Amino acid sequence: MNKRKSKAIGVLKNSQLLVPLIAILLLVVFNLIRDPSFFSVGLTTNNNGDPVLQGNLISILNGASELVILSMGMTLVTAASGGQDISVGALAAIAGSVFVKILKSGGSISAPLVLGAFLLCCAVAMAFGAFNGSLVALFNIQPMIATLILFTCGRSIAYWINGGATPTVSSPIINAIGSFIPGIPIPTPILIVILMGILFALLFRFTTLSLYIQSVGINQSAARLNGINSVGIKLLSFIILGACCAVAGMIGVSRLGLINHETLLINIEMDAILAVAIGGNNLGGGKFKMIGSVLGAYAIQALTITLYAMKVPSTDVKAYKAVVIVLLVVMGSPVVKEAVGRLGTRLRTARRAGAGKGAV
């Protein structure tokens, strides 16, 4: 039994998931000490008269939804292209604008119209993703530079689609997407994240996509020589990220029934990249673990909610965030990992030597 336990620790120690797990654990422990009721979840009735779950835990899971979905897509792009897409926030704003535009085109908002709007905004976002992807895959432009184009002009395009500053939509269906489905006490964005997770799990289980992406990321030419269409794989990863942007944009818009092209998911690209990094994924491409990025995203959101709950002054929030992030990134760096590993070995040999002496 002891052997199995040490084996489990060994697996975890070598696992890239160690850092995000420690981050979440630290935040949980810190909050429990600060306020033991921090994670308590209660059932209340919302203003529509439906029962809903409420509490910081729900706020974290719910609020992180867009970030989690984007970091899933970002993981694939990072792995395949060895670079990051910094246009995800802008693209989500475009997708959200298209979504609202379609909803406002018809008279009344019905379920088929919402579905159509989602499919169209998905198509538009995937087309923009293909644009980014072709710059990277065909023209070999650094991903960050290639996506800088859409990062710069994306929100202007969204403005142009909106044709006004902040169009609003209100409908029970939109409310059901962004908030709660009547009768189900779990926020819908959490359900959408679970759905996306299942989709990716199935995709990795029943296709060779994951393997192909990793091989393209590790060595593009070797992958090509082995018959993998590396251009196609890179392109595909950007298109999948585009679809993720559409889903995130739709959730963001539906939360409040309002599209503000300037503020929708603002600065989320940096958090998405950070989530991938905290998740222990190599930002230079190659092997990846999507679950790491997901944990990283939840850790970032948990940090934000913790700071709000601590009532940190508004001018200091970013500084606090930065300190924690520096700690996490340093903790995950190879140098620190190696040092910790060496320390562990030395301790173990010392203990063994001590035990040996005791026997004599």
Add this chain to the structure above:
Amino acid sequence: MKKLIAVALVIVLCLSLMPAAFADDLIKVGVVNNPPSESGYREANVNDFINVFTKENGYDASFFYSIKNDEQLSAARQFITDGVDYLLISAAETTGWDAVLKDAQEAGIGVFLFDRMIDCDPALFEAAVVSDMAKEGETAVGWLLDQKLNEYNVIHIQGAMGSDAQLGRTGALDEQFDKGTMKKVVQQTATWDEAEAKKIVESVINSGDPFNVIYAENDGMAKGAVAALDEAGITHGVDKDVIVMGFDCNKWALRELQAGNWNYDGQCSPFQAQVISDMIQVLQGGGTIEGLNENKQIISVEKGFDAREITEEDILTYGLGEDVTVG
């Protein structure tokens, strides 16, 4: 050959003078502004100038929009070269304008600043029509004090830290917090982000701290805050548990007031064109502009709307952006 060039030059000169000759009775105005895509506020501001400085009103107006100061500067120089009669500027940045304004003055061009001030000698412009953000905050806080609540437990959601609007709208409320007339439940920036505002209010609700006022520094963040209240089953609006205050007077926000879901919305008036047009007419008639303060400013009149008093006409006159369509 030289003759030919000379003739060509004369023709070009004549052609270039011709429009000026035809447009003799129109007042030439060059407007340098920020692009309408900046915000709903700016869109309304841009449209206001387009609607006031028309041919029917006796103006030949050219417009230039940029968010970059250097592009604005070169556009202003171009307007001076083109020989406009008046130059109207809403600067992207407060500095770097001295040389251009001096050129304009030497060319006998009247300069008006609107919406944003420039750091320069007031002698370089005729007048500035600006908003007083601090006054917006004072008006709103004054309204809140008039509600005579037994206690004020305020959730204060701030805009992007350091922006004019944030500083102005925060100042008056901070004063009350310092005096102790109002209790600060939380003061946090959502950097104008609606979704972030919702998270902030959620965290207060989760902590169980009592509150009865939400003071959000723009409409979008107020909407985010209200979404959090709705999910938690807390009532808000006229004669309800929580007072909701917003700023900017978007049409959709004023509709929330009309429906009694919110209590107050403060205006930041984007309508400065008419005031400037009136002053230009005074100058054209040989008069001098009156009613300026010591910094040669005219402060726009700004209103605050109370949900109990707002009328349909108010919404149509002062509301920004597009109206709500019921889905």
